[in-house]
Amino acid sequence: xxxxxxxxxxxxxxxxxxxxxxxxxxxxxxxxxxxxxxxxxxxxxxxxxxxxxxxxxxxxxxxxxxxxxxxxxxxxxxxxxxxxxxxxxxxxxxxxxxxxxxxxxxxxxxxxxxxxxxxxxxxxxxxxxxxxxxxxxxxxxxxxxxxxxxxxxxxxxxxxxxxxxxxxxxxxxxxxxxxxxx
Numbered sequence: 001x002x003x004x005x006x007x008x009x010x011x012x013x014x015x016x017x018x019x020x021x022x023x024x025x026x027x028x029x030x031x032x033x034x035x036x037x038x039x040x041x042x043x044x045x046x047x048x049x050x051x052x053x054x055x056x057x058x059x060x061x062x063x064x065x066x067x068x069x070x071x072x073x074x075x076x077x078x079x080x081x082x083x084x085x086x087x088x089x090x091x092x093x094x095x096x097x098x099x100x101x102x103x104x105x106x107x108x109x110x111x112x113x114x115x116x117x118x119x120x121x122x123x124x125x126x127x128x129x130x131x132x133x134x135x136x137x138x139x140x141x142x143x144x145x146x147x148x149x150x151x152x153x154x155x156x157x158x159x160x161x162x163x164x165x166x167x168x169x170x171x172x173x174x175x176x177x178x179x180x181x182x
Contacts, residue, residue, distance in 0.1 A: 015071075035070050043073050
């Protein structure tokens with residue numbers, strides 16, 4: 001099977017590093033993550049990626065929606081089609097360990113990618129907090145930083161086609177452990 005992709009420019013981290021400007025870092029990162037979440041939700045209609053990390057999202061060279069960048073998912077070497085996915089995965093075989101879901105050793109679903117996406121969000125937000133006086137996220141909230149939940153920001157945008165899959169992608173499940181979600 002062959003996959004033909006458009007030529008992308010920089011990855012998520014490179015684009016963010018090039019375009020951040022201090023006060024609006026969280027707003028820029030939110031726009032980037034919304035686009036990445038939409039790309040992942042689209043991919044989940046066909047397959048499970050199993051290696052979600054910032055380096056695997058690249059900015060489309062041609063598309064800008066309302067001033068926001070459009071990111072595409074790349075690197076499908078570890079991906080599995082959802083229709084045929086029935087095997088167990090081991091940590092030695094697939095993915096980037098830092099981003100892998102704890103339940104990766106069990107039969108998995110798109111929730112493994114969702115976990116990895118959450119780790120990616122946390123790391124990116126935490127890196128912002130390190131640049132603002134080494135404060136943690138709670139301290140940033142006291143300083144008035146814009147840490148609204150991504151789901152509220154996406155719903156506020158012009159997303160009439162916001163479907164259940166995208167909503168699940170960014171759903172916060174504070175009271176359940178990862179193994180109980182599957």
